[in-house]
Amino acid sequence: MSKSNNVYKDAYNRGLRLLGETKSLPSEPELGALLGVSRTTIRTILARMEETGLIAWNKRSKTVLRAPRLDDFFPEEETDTLSQIIERSFMRRLLAGGAEAGMQINELELAREIGVGTTSVREFLIRFSRFGLIEKRRNSHWVLKGFTRAFALELTEIREMFELRSAAAFAALPEDSPVWADLDLLEDEHRLLAREIAARFNEFSELDERFHRLIHRASHNRFIVDFYDVIAMIFHYHYQWNKAQERERNEVAVAEHLAYIAALKSRDLGKVDAACRGHLKSARNTLLTSIPDRAALPQP
Amino acid sequence: MSKSNNVYKDAYNRGLRLLGETKSLPSEPELGALLGVSRTTIRTILARMEETGLIAWNKRSKTVLRAPRLDDFFPEEETDTLSQIIERSFMRRLLAGGAEAGMQINELELAREIGVGTTSVREFLIRFSRFGLIEKRRNSHWVLKGFTRAFALELTEIREMFELRSAAAFAALPEDSPVWADLDLLEDEHRLLAREIAARFNEFSELDERFHRLIHRASHNRFIVDFYDVIAMIFHYHYQWNKAQERERNEVAVAEHLAYIAALKSRDLGKVDAACRGHLKSARNTLLTSIPDRAALPQP
């Protein structure tokens, strides 16, 4: 097996959802744009849809014959990218404990355990290295630096520097910039979530990311924007791992976001600075309390 | 051919230099530590040294028989890492012009042109992507973002943020910190270079990097320290590319460094800030003047 067809399977699943909405499907290039894949993949999808009796396909005409059933969909786990699979496995190991700082990481062992080739693991580790949690010894193994207190502090230090600057840039944006409309939409979503926080508190994580990414984009600096990948990654797994007081934490955070948004809209740099600092401080504390306070091992 | 033995060749060349200094070589583990390679490689080296009559090798005794000749050394180009070779080729293409923003980068083509496997090129591009000059389209090609004015400005913005903070941290370091001794040594090197600037101006680049890395290390933040890799990389190729007024530029920079060092030693945060800002401003201008002022293509 050399390459899984997860792109096809994922696009196929998303394609099935289109069937409920129309009587006939659009042209191949249009479908390609819609699903974000090439025509080659679209044609493979259409061929299968015809085979399973979902559509009648003859050149331009692609008539929907029936609505998709549950068993028409490919299983979720077959639509994942290899790198997603590797990332999940790796992070599970990392967070499942026993991942002491200084520990060696073995490409071959990881690859065998996950059941993939070494090349994919290597590429994953190289990409992952920019998160500052692992480090390569030339011609030798990778070293785990550990998800330590020091790491969290270094991460949040940069985050605060970048976000304060981005927030200031945001507030200085002209009246007619489209970001203000985006901000209004996000504000509405926050209010809605605040009202139903008891039931929907676990939807905050996704909203949080969209909100902060909007602000960082105002910096117009690719290094700042890209750095949010590091933060998002860490917070993503941190949220999955640490569910303690999740509801309360998120409720507080939503309120802080609303204050932050109000400050941005006021365009008062002093208020923006204060609201941003306040929110980032509690984000940092949340992260810190979830990290066990054992001393980091000395680095060789 | 699956893997070149450049590690061995490079270590062998460095090992030859040891021969001039002693009558007999130390133990295998000691040699390994000295040259930064494993015992396996050391034994391959010793085997060849015996073969070419450089030493007599019997278990613990490794007697030097003759001094190495020029033709004992492996050619320089055979000691390069594959990733160094790829990086050089890639940067040459990038800087040789015709590298417009938005241009596609083709792994296969690059690999063929350089004469290496695609895996190595892929891994290089992944590592290189953190410099912010290229970007990947999923399941498709890489896109060149271009060495533009915008890039230089974004880079220097972060640099200034990080270095101002590091410099302040540096100045606040306690009297007994070993960095002050390092700084004194660097100061001496600067003075020496300043005196002989006419002949040695091209040695500045290396000194520059060591100086700034020392300062950044005071931040004790891995993201700040690692970011200097991006700066070093850009300045390295920029210096190679743009030799205009090199002597004058470096002469100015050495003077600025000396002022910067004096400010640090004064521990006066105001002075440090001013000296740091001054130097970074002229570094930015140097970089900017070397970039043609054509408008960046609109990003899709």
Add this chain to the structure above:
DNA sequence: AAAATGTTTTTTCACGATAAAAGACATTAT
């Protein structure tokens, strides 16, 4: 007993090969 050498095993690095997916070109339909 500690450290070196000798030997064997494991891991990393890099390649070519192959299926999936994208992209280019040719042909046909509106």
Add this chain to the structure above:
DNA sequence: ATAATGTCTTTTATCGTGAAAAAACATTTT
């Protein structure tokens, strides 16, 4: 003429493989 479909080519993603290099284990020397 433009846009779609049909067909063919190229590129990307991933694996297995093998040599280089590291690491582990066994044996000898001081």
